[in-house]
Amino acid sequence: xxxxxELTLAEARDGLKAGDFSAADLTRAHLAAMEKAxxxxxxxxxxxxxxxxxxxxxxxxxxxxxxxxxEGIPLGIKDLFCTDGVATTAGxxxxxGFTPAYESAVTANLWRDGAVMLGKLNLDEFAMGSSNExxxxxxxxxxxxxAGSETKLVPGGSSGGxxxxxxxxxxxxxxxxxxxGSIRQPAAFTGTVGIKPTYGRxxxxxxxxxxxxxxxxxxxxxxxxxxxxxxxxxxGQDSRDTTCADLPVPxxxxxVTRGVKGLTIGIxxxxxxxxxxxxxxxxxDRGAEMLRDAGATIREISLPHTQYxxxxxxxxxxxxxxxxxxxxxxxxxxxxxxxxxxxxxxxxTRAAGFGREVKRRIMIGTYVLSxxxxxxxxxxxxxIRTLIKRDFEQxxxxxxxxxxxPATPSAAFGIGEKGSxxxxxxxxxxxxxxTVNMAGLPGISVxxxxxxxxxxxxxxxxxxxxxxxxxxAAAQVIEEAAGRTRLPAAWWA
Amino acid sequence: MTAAVNPKKLIKGGLHxxxxxxxxxxxxxxxxxxKLFSGASTEFGGEPNDHVSLVDAxxxxxxxxxxxxxxxxxxxxxxxxxxxxxHRSVFDxxxxxxxxxxxxxxxxxxxxxxxxxxxxxxxxxxxxSITVGIERLHLEQxxxxxxxxxxxxxxxxxxxxSGVALMEIVSRPDLRSxxxxxxxxxxLRTILRYLGTCDGDMEKGSLRxxxxxxxxxxxxxxxxxxxxxxxxxxxxxxxxxETEARRQIAIIEDGGTISQETRLFDPGKGETxxxxxxxxxxxxxxxxxxDLLPLEFxxxxxxxxxxxxPELPDAKKARFIESYGLSAYDAGVLIAERASADYFEAVAKxxxxxxxxxxxxxxxxxxxxxxxHSIETSPVSADQLGAIVDLIGEGVISGKIAxxxxxxxxxxxxxxxxxxxxxxxxQVTDTGAIEAAVDDIIAKNPDKVAQAREKxxxxxxxxxxxxxxTGGKANPAAVxxxxxxxxxxE
Numbered sequence: 010x011x012x013x014x015e016l017t018l019a020e021a022r023d024g025l026k027a028g029d030f031s032a033a034d035l036t037r038a039h040l041a042a043m044e045k046a047x048x049x050x051x052x053x054x055x056x057x058x059x060x061x062x063x064x065x066x067x068x069x070x071x072x073x074x075x076x077x078x079x080e081g082i083p084l085g086i087k088d089l090f091c092t093d094g095v096a097t098t099a100g101x102x103x104x105x106g107f108t109p110a111y112e113s114a115v116t117a118n119l120w121r122d123g124a125v126m127l128g129k130l131n132l133d134e135f136a137m138g139s140s141n142e143x144x145x146x147x148x149x150x151x152x153x154x155x156a157g158s159e160t161k162l163v164p165g166g167s168s169g170g171x172x173x174x175x176x177x178x179x180x181x182x183x184x185x186x187x188x189x190g191s192i193r194q195p196a197a198f199t200g201t202v203g204i205k206p207t208y209g210r211x212x213x214x215x216x217x218x219x220x221x222x223x224x225x226x227x228x229x230x231x232x233x234x235x236x237x238x239x240x241x242x243x244x245g246q247d248s249r250d251t252t253c254a255d256l257p258v259p260x261x262x263x264x265v266t267r268g269v270k271g272l273t274i275g276i277x278x279x280x281x282x283x284x285x286x287x288x289x290x291x292x293x294d295r296g297a298e299m300l301r302d303a304g305a306t307i308r309e310i311s312l313p314h315t316q317y318x319x320x321x322x323x324x325x326x327x328x329x330x331x332x333x334x335x336x337x338x339x340x341x342x343x344x345x346x347x348x349x350x351x352x353x354x355x356x357x358t359r360a361a362g363f364g365r366e367v368k369r370r371i372m373i374g375t376y377v378l379s380x381x382x383x384x385x386x387x388x389x390x391x392x393i394r395t396l397i398k399r400d401f402e403q404x405x406x407x408x409x410x411x412x413x414x415p416a417t418p419s420a421a422f423g424i425g426e427k428g429s430x431x432x433x434x435x436x437x438x439x440x441x442x443x444t445v446n447m448a449g450l451p452g453i454s455v456x457x458x459x460x461x462x463x464x465x466x467x468x469x470x471x472x473x474x475x476x477x478x479x480x481x482a483a484a485q486v487i488e489e490a491a492g493r494t495r496l497p498a499a500w501w502a
Numbered sequence: 503m504t505a506a507v508n509p510k511k512l513i514k515g516g517l518h519x520x521x522x523x524x525x526x527x528x529x530x531x532x533x534x535x536x537k538l539f540s541g542a543s544t545e546f547g548g549e550p551n552d553h554v555s556l557v558d559a560x561x562x563x564x565x566x567x568x569x570x571x572x573x574x575x576x577x578x579x580x581x582x583x584x585x586x587x588x589h590r591s592v593f594d595x596x597x598x599x600x601x602x603x604x605x606x607x608x609x610x611x612x613x614x615x616x617x618x619x620x621x622x623x624x625x626x627x628x629x630x631s632i633t634v635g636i637e638r639l640h641l642e643q644x645x646x647x648x649x650x651x652x653x654x655x656x657x658x659x660x661x662x663x664s665g666v667a668l669m670e671i672v673s674r675p676d677l678r679s680x681x682x683x684x685x686x687x688x689x690l691r692t693i694l695r696y697l698g699t700c701d702g703d704m705e706k707g708s709l710r711x712x713x714x715x716x717x718x719x720x721x722x723x724x725x726x727x728x729x730x731x732x733x734x735x736x737x738x739x740x741x742x743x744e745t746e747a748r749r750q751i752a753i754i755e756d757g758g759t760i761s762q763e764t765r766l767f768d769p770g771k772g773e774t775x776x777x778x779x780x781x782x783x784x785x786x787x788x789x790x791x792x793d794l795l796p797l798e799f800x801x802x803x804x805x806x807x808x809x810x811x812p813e814l815p816d817a818k819k820a821r822f823i824e825s826y827g828l829s830a831y832d833a834g835v836l837i838a839e840r841a842s843a844d845y846f847e848a849v850a851k852x853x854x855x856x857x858x859x860x861x862x863x864x865x866x867x868x869x870x871x872x873x874x875h876s877i878e879t880s881p882v883s884a885d886q887l888g889a890i891v892d893l894i895g896e897g898v899i900s901g902k903i904a905x906x907x908x909x910x911x912x913x914x915x916x917x918x919x920x921x922x923x924x925x926x927x928x929q930v931t932d933t934g935a936i937e938a939a940v941d942d943i944i945a946k947n948p949d950k951v952a953q954a955r956e957k958x959x960x961x962x963x964x965x966x967x968x969x970x971x972t973g974g975k976a977n978p979a980a981v982x983x984x985x986x987x988x989x990x991x992e
Contacts, residue, residue: 090563091561111556111561213563213565214563214565215563215564216563221792249565249567250565251793252792252793252795329789332595332787334606335606336560336605336606338601341560351601378597378787378789379787
């Protein structure tokens with residue numbers, strides 16, 4: 010029999026409603042799995058007491074026939090979301106010992122709908138990274154291994170803990186955030202589904218900021234349907250975030266089975282980047298076939314400014330980060346390392362509190378905003394951003410409903426294999442996903458097959474603004490055609 | 503700005519006459535119940551850190567939300583400054599580290615302020631007027647306060663003010679003397695108080711000025727300026743300008759040059775001293791705040807606010823001159839505070855405007871100043887003063903008795919008309935009674951009568967005697983007429 014933690018979220022929800030098992034049983038199954046999987050370092054904090062209390066409350070609601078949309082569903086929370094009374098670190102030493110007295114909008118929405126919190130998930134420090142290796146609290150490890158190898162692989166990043174936990178059945182779904190690919194790339198690496206919704210779909214209130222104009226919360230789960238269910242609860246207008254859209258939240262789950270008949274799917278030629286592996290190209294072609302077979306029209310399109318997205322991102326995101334992270338100064342909360350004067354306190358605190366990658370981005374950001382460089386870097390990057398957005402607008406105006414691309418340039422790599430010398434090697438991980446953040450569009454990553462070494466590969470679908478529904482429908486077609494990826498045996502337990 | 507140089511305004515140096523050129527940045531605290539981007543109270547006072555929200559303390563994940571009332575106040579102020587209102591403006595981050603700046607940046611407006619160019623008409627004490635150009639007005643957050651005197655080794659931080667809305671009002675360098683600068687701030691303060699957009703309370707820090715000062719020989723291009731930061735009274739603004747101008751003149755006349763820098767005025771020592779040089783100036787790395795969308799509104803919004811504006815000082819002054827026949831000076835005194843103007847109008851309603859103005863300015867203001875009262879706490883109400891003016895007009899009391907009556911009303915209160923009756927202050931207009939007194943005095947002073955025929959100014963002495971004899975209640979006009987007739991003075 011399948012363990013309760015191996016059910017999909019939708020199956021678990023239906024089982025709870027049918028009374029096949031209790032929320033407490035479901036939660037205990039996850040807590041047990043988490044305990045065995047500590048070697049994956051997916052959870053930074055486990056909250057079993059809270060989880061069981063929430064599960065009991067859920068069971069009461071279920072018994073009373075008052076089940077809410079996520080009643081009794083155990084979830085993991087990326088440690089970028091502030092959680093009332095539970096330590097929140099953003100994966101950084103500088104927030105060591107910080108316990109918020111408030112709950113982020115996204116997690117509050119989940120608890121409102123009856124979900125159960127299992128704990129806080131590992132991530133790259135301040136969500137800056139593509140492998141979870143910049144976390145101040147150790148690497149999260151992917152449950153996947155190359156065939157015949159014991160090399161530990163990265164789960165991707167920055168939502169590495171979220172992806173690893175979902176893939177290893179340590180939660181039914183997880184919250185994540187995506188600034189340049191931080192939901193979609195780890196989802197692709199771990200054979201899970203992740204959607205970055207349209208900028209403004211989810212409130213940013215109470216989520217630790219990395220780059221405010223790009224950050225967006227979304228779910229990672231094991232199926233397209235599970236993602237749709239989770240996003241339906243996470244999303245929604247919030248007057249506390251003025252960049253959050255005042256739009257109704259559609260019934261995302263209903264869109265999952267809509268199909269793609271009559272839709273036109275664009276294949277952007279600029280994504281056929283130099284040196285793309287034959288495996289990735291083949292996966293992409295197969296994805297297009299799957300959609301065509303399901304009734305979609307496939308059309309090649311052009312997004313001419315694609316190549317400028319990555320360099321422009323590495324101006325805009327660090328610029329915003331350099332300012333967003335100024336509040337971590339040792340004065341009010343988190344780490345404080347004394348100094349001989351106030352400047353000394355700042356320097357010592359920030360030198361000790363931030364890791365190398367965060368420091369690098371703060372310095373890049375400070376540089377590109379400084380007098381004499383602002384116009385040459387920041388202003389030009391913003392112009393490029395406008396052009397990238399226009400590329401997409403023109404494609405959609407020409408009748409394209411969604412765009413299909415690879416999610417990542419390759420399958421997961423080994424811990425320590427990339428980026429130790431040249432950080433750009435790591436930055437290139439996001440080459441297919443970053444344009445979507447720059448344009449503020451929704452993008453979903455869905456598993457589409459395995460590479461020659463038996464590791465999962467994902468495809469990305471990019472949609473019109475606030476049209477996540479089409480993405481769920483198209484991703485479902487790929488999920489069904491490709492078959493759900495099967496995780497290797499639980500070597501970590 | 504008037505092009506002609508007024509020689510009276512030049513400062514005499516050792517070698518030349520110098521013209522001082524002044525521009526000002528006024529930081530005016532917006533009158534609002536809550537802060538610019540958070541719901542925390544703006545109330546003055548309270549224990550340190552009583553009025554601090556999660557946003558003000560820059561807790562992780564907190565986001566600013568614009569307070570619409572502050573936007574309305576900025577637009578009202580812009581209208582009051584006859585300025586261009588920008589339908590689209592942008593909030594920028596001004597980045598620097600300081601413990602009383604929790605975010606590590608101040609949210610301000612840099613490239614695209616909410617209000618553009620405008621002007622302020624400033625009346626000077628000599629009766630001359632100048633027009634001072636306004637370059638811009640923008641909204642920004644105030645910082646908190648560092649307390650360095652609470653502990654021997656640590657500084658404390660009070661964030662009550664952190665995030666309170668300020669309007670920075672930037673003038674053009676159109677001011678040419680400390681007197682003009684003081685008059686400008688005074689006028690700006692009056693306009694803000696009329697609009698109700700800033701209480702103008704300089705003691706509480708609601709209005710602070712950064713003063714840019716440079717000097718030049720007449721006709722030369724602008725000199726290098728120094729910015730004197732955070733001057734917090736109108737008197738100190740004047741002193742700081744005088745001090746700084748003389749410092750700069752002395753340096754230049756000694757063959758030196760002025761270096762652009764930020765300075766502080768020390769009123770105790772009567773000097774300005776360097777705070778930081780141009781080289782030490784911060785690079786604020788301004789960029790648009792990605793947490794806030796551009797601020798946009800339409801003309802209908804502006805029109806609605808314009809309709810709700812009160813009559814402003816310039817219009818009120820013109821109306822006072824026109825409708826009440828006041829002098830420009832008296833009108834200017836009366837409109838300086840909205841409450842004074844309202845008080846005056848209550849007194850003047852249905853009465854002689856000039857008489858009302860005289861009583862308000864000379865008797866009432868004089869007394870209020872002496873006793874340290876404001877118009878709001880005046881012991882004599884507009885109704886009471888109006889009744890006194892009526893009693894004079896009706897000939898019931900003389901002007902002199904009216905002053906005594908004013909004293910009684912001031913210190914004891916009461917209805918003036920009733921007081922006149924109960925205290926027997928009614929002036930004697932009965933010619934018979936006055937005539938008897940006059941006859942008596944003429945009979946007793948034949949020598950003075952003879953002299954008076956030669957020297958008509960002696961009439962005053964007879965008036966005095968008559969008033970004395972009638973207990974001051976005789977109608978002065980009747981006394982004069984009778985005496986002139988009886989003494990044969992034309």
